[in-house]
Amino acid sequence: MLNTLSNPNSLRHDDGSADTPVIAPMIAIVGATGAVGVELMRCLEKRGFPVGALRLLASARSAGSTLPYGADQVQVDELRDDSFAGVDVALFSAGATISRRYAPIAVAAGAMVVDNSSAFRMQADVPLVVPEVNGATLAGHNGIVANPNCVAAIMTMALAPLHRAAPIRRVFAATYQSASGAGAAAMEELRQATAAHLEDRPFEAKVLPHPYAFNLFSHNADIDGESGYNGEELKAAAETRRILDTPDLPIGITCVRVPVLRAHSIALSVEFGRPVSPDEARDLLAAAPGVRVVDDRAANHFPMPSEASGVDDVLVGRIRTDLGDPSGHTLALFVSGDQLLKGAALNAVQILERLLGR
Amino acid sequence: MLNTLSNPNSLRHDDGSADTPVIAPMIAIVGATGAVGVELMRCLEKRGFPVGALRLLASARSAGSTLPYGADQVQVDELRDDSFAGVDVALFSAGATISRRYAPIAVAAGAMVVDNSSAFRMQADVPLVVPEVNGATLAGHNGIVANPNCVAAIMTMALAPLHRAAPIRRVFAATYQSASGAGAAAMEELRQATAAHLEDRPFEAKVLPHPYAFNLFSHNADIDGESGYNGEELKAAAETRRILDTPDLPIGITCVRVPVLRAHSIALSVEFGRPVSPDEARDLLAAAPGVRVVDDRAANHFPMPSEASGVDDVLVGRIRTDLGDPSGHTLALFVSGDQLLKGAALNAVQILERLLGR
Structure with a gap:
């Protein structure tokens, strides 16, 4: 496991400048065992994303299993209120009910949330972003960014x-x-x-x-x-x-x-x-x-x-x-x-x- | 095998009157071994259509095989120029090339043709008919009626x-x-x-x-x-x-x-x-x-x-x-x-x- 963030909150108002202190964030994936969760890991790996540490979270049913990331096997933990300590970025993909309950907890713990559910997509203070289309709206986020419906x-x-x-x-x-x-x-x-x-x-x-x-x-x-x-x-x-x-x-x-x-x-x-x-x-x-x-x-x-x-x-x-x-x-x-x-x-x-x- | 027509040509200008002389026509199915051919037989049987005789026609490759119709096994014959002797109605479903060549032969032999191919669908003197929609246009046929594209x-x-x-x-x-x-x-x-x-x-x-x-x-x-x-x-x-x-x-x-x-x-x-x-x-x-x-x-x-x-x-x-x-x-x-x-x-x-x- 590599570096973590020097200052997690810097993510909150990132302006894309070159001197951002973020090197390799600790990333949590909520819904890690789902179809999207697995692809999130593949995308991070394939794109050479500098993952400082990876925390895989899922329901109690899946807890204890492991998933491969690079050469490692990463354990899946049960999603709980205290799951976000030290997490810089939380990628949510476990449905709107889970997002509504846990995304605010993750934000309160200092994490930036990218949410794949429909929970916040129409909320005015949450940017709904396709980077190639409206990436500029990211600047207005308050800790949560919504990932759109697939269609x-x-x-x-x-x-x-x-x-x-x-x-x-x-x-x-x-x-x-x-x-x-x-x-x-x-x-x-x-x-x-x-x-x-x-x-x-x-x-x-x-x-x-x-x-x-x-x-x-x-x-x-x-x-x-x-x-x-x-x-x-x-x-x-x-x-x-x-x-x-x-x-x-x-x-x-x-x-x-x-x-x-x-x-x-x-x-x-x-x-x-x-x-x-x-x-x-x-x-x-x-x-x-x-x-x-x-x-x-x-x-x-x-x-x-x-x-x-x-x-x-x-x-x-x-x-x-x-x-x-x-x-x-x-x-x-x-x-x-x-x-x-x-x-x-x-x-x-x-x-x-x-x-x-x- | 039941009756055949007393006067096949009466089919040509059928007006739907009750005294039509048609009792039980001899029906030829061209393309009998295809997906539509098989369904044509099923439809005739299921609807209790009074089939006087059934002639199944297909390519030389399929000739000699048999297909079930009711309790009978009916032999499949090779489609040839002389296949339509005695046929009252020919149902074509073997593609436009076959229809263009053989439908006129069937008509010349005295048969009425219902053609499932695209060969004649846009021809002005050939009605293109969905009975519930434009059944009245059938009156204008000259021996061939076109069955529309499925869509x-x-x-x-x-x-x-x-x-x-x-x-x-x-x-x-x-x-x-x-x-x-x-x-x-x-x-x-x-x-x-x-x-x-x-x-x-x-x-x-x-x-x-x-x-x-x-x-x-x-x-x-x-x-x-x-x-x-x-x-x-x-x-x-x-x-x-x-x-x-x-x-x-x-x-x-x-x-x-x-x-x-x-x-x-x-x-x-x-x-x-x-x-x-x-x-x-x-x-x-x-x-x-x-x-x-x-x-x-x-x-x-x-x-x-x-x-x-x-x-x-x-x-x-x-x-x-x-x-x-x-x-x-x-x-x-x-x-x-x-x-x-x-x-x-x-x-x-x-x-x-x-x-x-x-």
Whole structure:
């Protein structure tokens, strides 16, 4: 285990300057055994993040197990009120209930929190950040930064480079969301349900409410009685508006869970204030950090989950003038991004890097 | 084997009157061993269609095999120029090339053709028919009736009941298309690719151009260089316009192949000439023959391929005012329909029933 911070509180108002005293923070991961927790560790390691010390926290059920980090095996401890002593940065990915209870405790103990849950995402004093899109808003944090909903993170990566050039007037979206968005247990359920289906064995779903083998279904978040939209759709739309700083942008979205393991895809119809040609859009997207244009019409090669999985970039393709809008103001796009990376762990680590001025 | 027709040509100008002389036609199925061919036989049998005789036709490769029909085993013969002697009705489902060559031969031999390929769908003298939507256009046929593209058939079932009450001004659609749309071999490839993935074995795709296990990809139809739309999208849009008799309706559509075995789903944003409330839409759809409203917000129960597969009705749900259009003129819907049934075989048999005045 390496250095810890000389002054943890310096993280609180980090301005990215070169003389920041932070060398190698002690990092806590809350929800370390989950699908995102595991990816958080991989991202830190892969990006050569200077981890001073690592504290893995999870429920009592997982406590005592170990997880690999580099050459070490790190023990998983039970999350408790006193878990944050000495912690410089706490990465939360254990659901909104855990975040609501423990993130303030972590902050009080002197830690900076990057929270992957929905708990604080719409709170005015908590920046909701996709670093490539609105990284500047990080400056306003008060100890907690929110990591966006996976659909919002992936969608804004595709929308922001276009919006900067031609303001977006409205969005229609239909998602193709993978099992990983519902966690490691849902990924395992997809595998097991599918194996059972192939062998003609009965299988009882426990994690998701509908049969998942070779099937798809409307996202299982609760439905808002008034609008008929589900919670995932409302979150994705509200967070997209907040990240793009377009509080009045109309977004129609349908969120669907598909039998894919770990990357989300989105079909988009995006209306602009002026006509935007596919060539202009392609150039804007090709120049955007974190975006890769995959748009080979001759080879019929476009974004796919199989090529987005395990990849940092968000893939964007099928770029064409949308025939649903004869005015030429609307573009159609198809996007795939790794739900566990840009949709969760990678974005959280990128936030941390920005906070530390790396 | 039962009766044959007293006068096959009476089929040509059938007006649905009760005194039609057709009792039990001799039916040929071209492409009998394909996914749709098998379903055509099942539909005829399940609906108690009075089949006078059944002639199963396929490529030389399949000739000599037998397929069950009721208690009988029926031999599969090779499709040849002289295959249509004595045939009253020929149901084609072997691709556009076969239809272009053999449908005129069947007509010349005195048969009535219902063609499931794209060969004649945009030909002015060939009705393109979804019986519940535009069954009246059958009267204008000259020996061939076209069975629509599966997406167009399923989509128009959901759109037509609404369009009759409030004219549709435009449509945005994103599809979730199953393996069955690419045929029985694609369904088998999905099963085998998935089994290999679960067992961590390599698998080489032969039928579809991209890995299919737990993956999705843009529909593999060729891309139109000018518009950037693929052939499936252009077909689905053009045929939807023709079936609804709305030649200028703007339709933006993205067609995606998902790892589902046999039912297609579609996320729709439908703009009307006036505001249409979700309650009005629900009532209109609930009253439409062949449509079942599955829209239980409290139970989070909406259309799914697993519940649409093997089912005649097209399932429609997620009915809500689309938040992408603040004017309230747009509804969002989610639709699932069996690609092999309403998207192919069932619709063909329903066309036949209408032609025979049943």
